[in-house]
Amino acid sequence: MKRIGLCIIALASIISSSCSNKDESLQLLSPDENIALSFFLTENGRPGYMVQHKSTTVIDTSFLGFNLKGTESLVLDLKILSTERATVNETWQMPWGEQVDVKNHYNQLVVHLEEQTPNRRRLDIHFRVFDDGLGFRYHFPEQDQMKEVIVLDEYTDFNLTGDHETWWIPGDWDIYEHLYSQTKFTEIDALSKRNHPALAQTSIPENAVNTPVTLRTENGLHLSFHEAALWDYSGMTLKVDKEKLLFQSELVGSKNHDYKVKRTLPFSTPWRTIQIAEKATDLIDSKLIVNLNEPNKIGDVSWFIPMKYTGVWWEMHLGKSSWDYGMTLNDKGEWEDTGKAHGRHGATTENVKRFIDFSAANNIGGVLVEGWNTGWERWIGFEDREGIFDFVTPYPDYDLEELARYAKEKGVEIIMHHETSAATGTYDKQMDAAYTLMQKYGMHTVKSGYVGKIIPKGEYHHGQYMVNHYNRAIVKAADYQVAVNAHEPIKATGIRRTYPNAISREGLRGQEFNAWAPDGGNPPDHLPTVAFTRMLAGPIDYTPGIFNIKLEPYKDKNQVNTTLAQQLALYVVIYSPIQMAADLVEHYENQPGLQFIKDVGVDWKQTKVINGEVGDFVTITREEKNTGNWFLGSITDENPRTFSISLDFLEPNTKYKARIYADAEDAHWNDNPTALKIEELEVDQNGSIDLKLAPGGGVAISFMKSQQ
Template sequence: MKAFNTLLTFLFLITVKSAFAQGQAVTINSPDKRLSLSVFTTDKKLVYSVRAGNTPIIKPSALGLKVDNTDLGDNAQISGTAVLSTINESYAILGNHSVAYNRANEADIPVAASGRKFSIIVRVYNDGVAIRYTIPVESKHIDGEYTAWSLPDKVTKIAWADFHQSYEGLNYVTPVAKIPEGKTIMSPVTFEAGGYYVSIAEADCENFSDMALVRNGNVLSVNFPFAKSGWDIKPAITQIPLNGMYHGKQVSPWRTTLVARSMNELVNSDLVTNLCPAPAAGSDFSWVKPGRALWQWWSVGSPKYEDQKKWYDAAAKLKWEYYLVDDGWRYWQQPGKDQWALLKEVINYGKTVGVKSLVWVDSKEFRKAPERKAYLEKVKAIGADGIKIDFIPDATDEIMQWYAETMQDCADLKLLLNFHGSVKPTGLRRTYPNDMTREAIRGNEYHMTRYNRVMPPQHDVTVPFTRLLAGPADFTAVILNPKELESTKFTWPHEFAQAIVYLSPITHFADQYQYYLDSPMFDLFQQLPTTWDETRVLPCTSMGDVVAFARRKGDTWWVGVMNGGDEREIKIPLDFLNKKTQASLVYDGATNNSVDRREQTVTKHDVLTIRLRPSGGFVAKM
């Protein structure tokens, strides 16, 4: 994952010009000149705004950290000339496409506030902007943050998520006024306004507490729900690259505003990963391999030792790369053998049928560095290829640093990572590509009969524009058991489409293996990729209503469509094809647990007309 086109950095002076009778301003443009970000002072308060041409994207909004009881956004002035640098690089990525392009203009703007000196660092991309703060030297405590986003006047709809410790709240699409005022919601938050799609999030969170948001009127502001009294600033850990430093200074995470002219630009943006460090020099992540995983917990509960060969055999028949041994293996016992010996036996069996193993663990086993390293070495020694870490504490500054240290330890041991019961990602899979996926989403664990859990259809067609904009999500996709689909009547094509639309380089399939082996879509399950060379969001897509993606791997296109709660008809032009091809088309069947599968020849001139049941879907391979 080595970046090339070396980071170009050159210095020159930007004139700090008078923009208001009472203030100063620095304006930075995107490389294509379309977006501009202005930082200025008005009434001695730090403010910024974002425009796309003449269209206001973010109206003048507050800036500032509160450090040692001092608001660095108040009694402030831009204190000197800004320093500009240019970023121009590309790198491989396991995602919506195979290569990410990182091109931006960056400015380091010196500021003085209440006797404290620091900088506001801004980056402006063609598809968004980002802002972070340097921490004044000798600061002791972060009390809070005042960064805000003042929304434009005519927001047509906004996608957002309920507060939840591990991001497992429901997601909604509503008018702005329907977001509970004064209550914490989770980012990313995405809205439509003025012909643009705008998404608010954070990037490169290394040792700050996780950022959530609070609405007051038409303004969204930074909130730290897991650190209400702030936290003490700790010395940087020099042994790992993710230590909260940037160009030798302690910094906050980036506060990001993605600005897209279409849903296609929105979903394909690499803004969040672009803002994160490249892997450390000399790193080799060629061993990181995506794939599909079978697992047992969702469908039948804790894994039983005597059943494991059947699960590995089923994964092999499906041609899936991985099997996850989930919670329950730690209680295995047989005469003369403890759980570790038995786990090694099943992992060894998996190797004989060509299936690699992932192992579930509880984070409490290794919250501290020495125990963590010893435990991970034990997992590696028995032959596992990856680890799923669950039940992670609140995302405080210390726990965010624990994530970084864990990614480093797993990289050292060549272990793939899946964080569950976790915080959202902030792009650091660029630094550690072994951080394959994480939960931090209300996935199919919230649609299962044994816990009397039922998911509303709108959630499924909202998360591609909220949580998934932060990074891959382990939704644990594709329920086929008719009993489990009885409540909401999700259809089989809708369920299959989850594995196409929801990016997860290792995709864990939720259901009992027999449902996949007996499925009329069995051959498609055998062939489905989990990472892509190209992604197109199709024109019929509407946040909270219906979502349709076309994704290409090599010369094969896959289409996944998920419908919300209302019956509808959509049209899909096949203009992304470049030649006549044979297609497998899977429509909703007569019932929610059946399909209408057709094999036919299609060309780029064809337009598919698809009638979707409520909670229905469509899948195609071309």
Template sequence: MTKAFLFVLGIAVAVDAHAQTIHSPNHKLALTFVLSAAGEPTYQLNYGTKTVLKPSGLGIDVKNQPSFAKGLMVARIDSSQHDDTWTPVWGETKTIRNHYQELAVTLQQAAPVGHRVVLRFRVFDDGLGFRYEWPQQAGFTYFVVSGERTEFNLPADHKAFWIPGDFDSNEYAYTTSRLSAVNTTPIEPIQERAAPQRVQTPLMLKADNGLYVNIHEAALVNYPAMMLHVDTKTIGLSSELVPDAVGNMAYLQAPEHTPWRTVVVADNAPAVLASKLILNLNEPSTIADPSWIKPQKFVGVWWEMQTGKAGWNYADTSNIKLAGTDWNKLKPNGRHGANTANVKRYIDFAAAHHIPGVLVEGWNVGWEDWVNNWKEEVFDFVTPYPDFAVDELRTYAAARGVNIIMHHETSGSATNYERRQEDAYKFMNDHGYTSVKTGYVGKIIPRGEHHDGQWMVNHYVRTAQKTAASHIMVDMHESVRPTGLQRTYPNWLACEAARGNEFNAFSEGNAPEHETILPFTRFMGGPMDYTPGIFKLTNYEPTGKRRVHTTLAKQLALYVTLYSPLQMAADLPENYNAYLDAFKFIEDVPVDWDDTRILAAEPGDYITTVRRAKGKDEWYLGSITDENARQQPVKLDFLTPGQRYEATIYADGKGADWQKNPASYQITKQVVTSKSALVLKLAAGGGAAISFKPVGK
């Protein structure tokens, strides 16, 4: 049932107001707004008697116009309360409560300019959201944001989990340090080197006094992503926006607003992971009938390319000029993975194990000339290679109840993609493709723009809108990190925007702690296509030097601890065929849920999560650890009282260790009830996965 309550108090004043304080519904959090004698807006946040944020500045600089950061006076104060419950199209819980207290302060510049900005604060039990709004007003319509002065001044030198604030990539390993020690200089840049003290959001902080604080943003639309500059001396954080090709931040037209700046606060780590604050700050779904949106698992012609067994390109690069535009003249190199016979192999495996999707990368012409060339015209998104039989594969897959997932790599040329999207999506509709994975590898075109700047932020939103109009689900890779827009565009199932499992194929890989940090950082904004489920953990690429830094049981647990409505079983069919008893968990585990409980968690150390399947009395548990072995007690009081369940436990086996013996696992079964308890023994870099299915009472 949905309920809402709204109370508004409006006060019009012509002089500076006294401090304004509002509390969260449970009164634990207190937000105080103050306008200084110099007309500078500030805010502070407290959790009970503990300081979350000291007085911190606010403001927006506008090019060639007076700033909205000083010389302001309060023109109006409004307060309200809101409480309702909404149902997501898909997600971690069946319903979400949206309950907050709001304070809206209208500030006005001094005469004769007199332009206004509204600072809107919403305080939830789990944190704070605030944004800048420009109402429609005389003399202030078009404007250029040249900078943002939002500060997050911290009371102490917190422990931080951070990656560099790169304008073009989020694909970094996390560093854990005190804020005073933040320094990105020693870190090898992936695309665009970050400034030494600039870090990305979501930024996870742990205070010595027991508070957990997460700083990010919500509803990023028509604005650049926010990075954070760390003042390592004062331990202050300040916003730093991603610039465009000429150094401006955003081009706006009133009425307009910024994204929400978010601060999630809790006195325990599981509560941070349970927060729905970012989703609540996004607008409701724009899709009236979402029945065509289907969360799903998939396999795909992908890992064999990452590991060097096959390639995306059909021919060698030297053969391009000889072929011209006649792709049938290309000379096959014999390593093309997206060929008809190989794709059928994946379709057969998916059908045999009730996996609804097969992703095919490298199906379309252009891969011989795509990377690092900064070219406009590389892909047309409608022309298959000679060895990829579109119609034959569509018929073959449909007969087996499988959908083929389209792949659109843009090579960073968003302009080329936008010109061709209408034809590309018509091609998908005509050939039965219901989902697409997009990619933006390389430097962006328009040249000089960044992956996380305003132009590209708007491109991602336009792509979500255009795919929705064609009833297509989308998974974006190399995009800006998510900010809860999956609520507004539920066809936008997932993003990459972080260092995924693929890095184990071509780099030093992901440390065992990586997956225990991601839910507290990257996943705070939305689901990720992490591509878990690697079973062949060593000797899977030509050098034999790479390895996955987990046990096999931990790969299973990731399907629960790393939430996504789009989950890949990323390994090769032949590697799964060697462990079909373990693969049964991947086959069974859902991707859509009615309930989620975070049973135990500590960023960088461990996570234990249990979820209830959508529309069923089935529960699935995942428990993971970092490089340290540990025992994790689990009470099963989340189960329905009086109901008996068969627990199938996929655990680390004898001698399991991510370095020494990663493939050791054991599967046991036992009958349990809500009064039962388990102790999970997690190996170093290990984990455990459990399915709970009801049996007769």
């Protein structure tokens, strides 16, 4: 990964260790001096901080520390030994992403603390303040006083200054697949979501929220709380104290032990992050989360090519076909074809070739195949799922070698699928064999899944055990030149910078809920909310492109709650380096909107967020890497909207053919969702375009450079 214009200025500033604790405070400013972080120690040696934005307090007096097992809590009687300051101003390049060049400019303060008690335990706190927010983390240095830390609780406070408008999902220890609620901070009630009918594995032990969580103050300032660089630690939820207007870190635990994290020294925790933005759109523009991660550790990743893909997936959610073949398990524990298969299996050689042919003809680079390997007969409803999948043995009607050959001949890559059924021991044992098989057939991308309760029993998807498992899979995959798209994952925390083979993940309530959720699927305000919440964490595999909005004839009680134009706009709005044309291939036949899917890019030189408000609407335009073509997506909630968009983002002195895919005059997400109007114009950067979005609708535009 190339670095450009690196400028690191060390401002070593050592404070004498003989300083008194009383009233000690240190300030750290953002490079533009609009954000000020103040670190302090109270008279009894308790560390804390405050944050101001343009002289207005946004985070009031907030305290820091740990409750540790087998020893005293690390919260009081601390003194400052010394501090270090530095400024970093660099530009690094993404091998793939929303943009090529990423500016990483911050001021840093490291505070070295030591207890005044006989224990003399030491703790460092690292602060980095950017123009768009800040991050801080704890570091336990090597020391004779401690060799190991067992964390019962982490005491990290975020003390709010008002009853802010909040967009949140419950602090679930297993899933992020909840709808967002919009309430005042004091109206957050995560426990009411505990028994959601479509979320069987939900575990919400107390009133807390998952991150990213986005808030808007009465004065219109936007805040988003999250974490960065989650390695060998437990995921963080934020516990809600309504009386004190306080978020406090609540780490995900385990039923197998009474602690949240166990680490040997030295180690650093993940960064605790606060994005601060005067406009909602600035939240999307921010690269704070990736900037707080370490640089690329695996080097060249040109073997992964961002792509669009189709696949054997949606038809199973519709009930047209099944994941399982219909085999039986004999007395030896082996899967047998008894000749009584039900005939509804989706991952057949013939069916997959249809998807390969369609992809090859429509500028789509990959085909995902779910249900190809044995074991699907027992993956749901069985407590003991260890050993049911082996990730190398196909069903009798799936010719893996022939399909790999056929796909290569057509210039299409098969995307491997590994549904682990959350049986982590089985997957750990078979990762090498599974990745070796992929390497043999030239497959560079895998979609992994973790549906169900975690095995070993008592662990949760977002605890330290699983954080290590997910990250281990990514690190090992890199050795085999495999990129990972994880579903039912831990949250994205920017590790795609360090391991660029961590390409995308689910981690939200996805498109499949529209096909089978008993509550009617995702409402029209879902994705305009996701853009300002979940998407701040990183790429999303949302699987857009459903043209058969009413899901006929398969699901008469479900539908996709958007217009067709919005489904096209999602290819630009919801970022991922892999984007699925998720519908059945027959539903794209004779559909003029397919042209946008054929044309739209997936790897971008730059991105500009034109407008947006959380939960209401958003408009984003992106320039495709290497072509200079631009693509625009705009989506709205249940309310119709009109915008006039300046085209000043286009290249000067260049003509473009704009092809506009818009909601027809009578379009409506429920009443007339497929009404699509297509128009072509010649434009340049001096012009503008008026957008008209229907309720639940959108607009997608391709700006293709005219031939000179």
